[in-house]
Amino acid sequence: MSTASTDVRTRPQNASSLLRFDARHYLDTPGLSRIKDDIEIEVADRAYLPDLTDLKRDWVASVAAPAFRVLAAGRASRPHAFASIGTGSGIDALAAIEILGAEVVGITDLFDEVVAAAARNVRRNIRAGTDVALHAAAGDLLTPLAPSRVKFDVIYENLPNLPVDDTRAIEKDKTSAAFLAPRREAIPAFVADWLLTMHYLALVQSHDALTRDGVVLSTIGGRVPLSVLTQMSRDAGFVPRILTYGWKVQADADDVISTYANWELQGLGPFRFYTVDALTAAFADLKPGEAGADASAIEASLAGEQLGAVAAWEAHRSGVRIGHTYVVLQSSLAE
Incomplete structure (x- = not known):
């Protein structure tokens, strides 16, 4: 039996509690064919809740799902296999099942x-008659999926930027904004300096996990120049393209802006x-795919509006609403 849908956030009180919401509203589509209309999501303690009170602030609804639509529209064939690195609640996988097929x-x-909660969420919310082979495992980046030997057509990542050197902080806190450092792998200096380490490592690991015409979608809070992101992709052995481009109000502003x-x-x-x-004016009514095609020009138009992190922190403390751009970087294997 389906549950009554709601567009209002409901916070679970324990591990067995569920968020219930209308997936048609969440994914901004009038009809669904592969996942249920009424979604029930269990959120583990270390995973972030979807922001159902303001979908423009929710990463899957406002960033991942539009990028999946742009990707699907531009491909000759439907992606067969999809992987999410850092899935959280698993809603990104459900969006890929529906939008990418x-x-x-x-x-x-x-x-x-x-991962266990995310796997239950995926299984719970697939529509009857839809066959999905699910591989779910915990660990570092793509490494847990290596035993499956699956080659993926799309690898999606929404990984943290900010390094911490205290294991206890990662153990007790939600981990969408920070990762445990230092890493043992060789990292280009510019990648480390722009706090893009995890995005680069995901690209490097993806070489062995992609199909020949597969792509990596790196979703990144664009607090760095676009040229840095495309160079990161090239240094990792890929051909980059800005798939979608947009902006968001800075979430967890006290912590994130002060850390930057x-x-x-x-x-x-x-x-x-x-x-x-400034962001509202620069992006106007552009859709994410349209903005992606015009990303360099939009970035240039914002040049006079940039605030460094220190200035942004001062402005935020004075009551100014602060945001940042986001980028969905598509990386394809070099010919």
């Missing part, structure tokens, strides 16, 4: 309980923030 799905995250400001004071950056008013 994925029939084989791999999901990973850092903690066993997060601290890195800036140590010589990194300057990182790029903007007032919400």
